[in-house]
Amino acid sequence: MSTPAAPTADEVDRLRDEAVVAIDAAVTLADLKQVRLDHSGDKSPLALANRGIGQLPTEDRKDAGRLIGQARGAVQQALAARTAEVEAAEEERALIEERVDVTLPWDVEPVGARHPLTTIQEHVADIFVAMGWEVAEGPEVEAEWLNFDALNLGPDHPARTMQDTFWVSPEKAAMVLRTHTSPVQARTMLDREPPLYVICPGRVFRTDELDATHSPVFHQVEGLAIDEGLSMAHLKGTLDHFAQAIYGDDMVTRFRPSYFPFTEPSAEMDLLCYVCKGRPGEVAACRTCRGEGWVEWGGCGVVNPRVLIACGVDPEKYSGFAFGIGLDRTITGRYDIADLRDLFDGDIRFTQPFGVEL
Numbered sequence: 001m002s003t004p005a006a007p008t009a010d011e012v013d014r015l016r017d018e019a020v021v022a023i024d025a026a027v028t029l030a031d032l033k034q035v036r037l038d039h040s041g042d043k044s045p046l047a048l049a050n051r052g053i054g055q056l057p058t059e060d061r062k063d064a065g066r067l068i069g070q071a072r073g074a075v076q077q078a079l080a081a082r083t084a085e086v087e088a089a090e091e092e093r094a095l096i097e098e099r100v101d102v103t104l105p106w107d108v109e110p111v112g113a114r115h116p117l118t119t120i121q122e123h124v125a126d127i128f129v130a131m132g133w134e135v136a137e138g139p140e141v142e143a144e145w146l147n148f149d150a151l152n153l154g155p156d157h158p159a160r161t162m163q164d165t166f167w168v169s170p171e172k173a174a175m176v177l178r179t180h181t182s183p184v185q186a187r188t189m190l191d192r193e194p195p196l197y198v199i200c201p202g203r204v205f206r207t208d209e210l211d212a213t214h215s216p217v218f219h220q221v222e223g224l225a226i227d228e229g230l231s232m233a234h235l236k237g238t239l240d241h242f243a244q245a246i247y248g249d250d251m252v253t254r255f256r257p258s259y260f261p262f263t264e265p266s267a268e269m270d271l272l273c274y275v276c277k278g279r280p281g282e283v284a285a286c287r288t289c290r291g292e293g294w295v296e297w298g299g300c301g302v303v304n305p306r307v308l309i310a311c312g313v314d315p316e317k318y319s320g321f322a323f324g325i326g327l328d329r330t331i332t333g334r335y336d337i338a339d340l341r342d343l344f345d346g347d348i349r350f351t352q353p354f355g356v357e358l
């Protein structure tokens with residue numbers, strides 16, 4: 001291996017300056033490692049220069065040794081200073097990027113609130129289950145026959161137009177979005193033998209515009225009782241109990257004559273207005289019942305024998321009653337909610353005040 005040449009003073013300065021520039025340019029600890037090898041390692045230009053001193057005339061060696069020694073000292077200092085800076089910066093970065101905020105809450109995810117339509121359906125189910133009834137279900141996409149024909153609403157029955165129907169394509173499939181929960185009556189009678197005591201809460205669909213008081217999707221709860229010797233009196237007693245369980249012991253219902261093809265006789269049922277309770281002096285100014293003293297709650301009646309026959313129940317042996325109430329208006333009326341759409345918007349600020357129970 002050839003002996004390295006002795007450097008001039010200018011060259012030593014240049015080597016030192018190059019080293020310092022490279023050191024200052026180092027950004028990461030890895031950069032610094034490389035710079036240290038290049039400029040202060042055994043094979044660095046200054047180390048090689050140091051080895052060349054031996055070639056100089058004796059009288060020049062001392063100065064050359066001092067010059068190179070100072071240059072190497074300056075490089076060491078620059079390395080130490082830059083290392084301290086880079087280490088501090090890396091630590092700073094790690095503190096920020098790898099920060100774990102131990103104070104961050106981990107278990108306070110907003111849990112939302114149960115929707116009043118859910119809680120009222122469960123409340124109604126509880127009331128009836130407590131009387132020994134069962135909860136039945138049916139599909140929302142329903143056979144035309146079950147939604148209409150089985151309920152004594154033949155194809156040309158004028159009452160079909162009372163229920164503006166969403167038809168499901170293709171037309172020949174004869175399927176509809178159920179316009180009421182009453183097809184569950186037919187399903188239950190076709191499926192099982194009396195005695196039957198069932199309720200069915202659920203979604204129903206009609207081609208109504210969506211506005212403050214109408215919605216194409218709304219909710220009903222259907223009730224059906226089939227047994228020996230059931231009459232309109234049992235219907236009235238059941239509905240009074242139902243209304244009192246929801247609105248309190250002083251609640252009463254009243255029947256108004258009405259017509260449904262699947263019940264005979266049929267009635268509209270009203271609740272005593274739960275705000276003014278029909279009290280003289282208050283009723284006239286009551287906004288909830290608009291001065292009536294009563295608010296509409298639903299339809300009901302004694303099951304038409306034609307429906308019993310269509311659904312395989314012997315009308316000589318059994319009779320029954322049925323009712324259907326609207327849940328959405330029950331809620332908007334009860335809580336004085338002016339806009340029905342609030343029920344369907346899914347805004348958590350609406351559901352939250354209802355808490356867990358209706």
Ligand code: PHE
Nearest residue numbers: 180182260299300322323324
């Ligand atoms: N299905 C009727 C409606 O949607 C309500 C009803 C149910 C009436 C049961 C009588 C008996 O309007």
